[in-house]
Amino acid sequence: MYGVSEVLSIRVPRELKKRLEALKDTVDWRSEIVRFLEERVEYYERLKAIREIEEMMKNHPELPRGFAARSVREDRDSS
Template sequence: MGDGISIRVPPEIKHEMEKLKGEVNWSEEIREFIKRKIKEYKMRKALQEVIAYIQALPEAPRGTAQKLVGKDRDNH
């Protein structure tokens, strides 16, 4: 299957988990949670990289957007 890990939870949480043992597959729930967290952190890192890249781009001269929009309209 894979490598094992262990976690510690307070006794009251363990007790509540045991009550739901037949209804909840805790191993699967925890695996899915970990997968989602990994995906979330990767997406956050990618977003931070994109933001840093955009912030590093040189600023366009004032009026550039207006000129480009005007050119686009003229071409249609």
């Protein structure tokens, strides 16, 4: 899926590391962690995009109620 990989190192509590090691024959922790990180990155990228769009929308004037319907009607009637 990806090309070149990099090392990401994190510290975890000793007890958690022991529990992870106890399950290493059952769970592929690397795959689990990579999948989790991919999902979280996608979530935060979407969240960031939404916030940027909301910020851009604050700078645009609010249109009066019914403006879109009137505009479509006028365009249709002018044909």
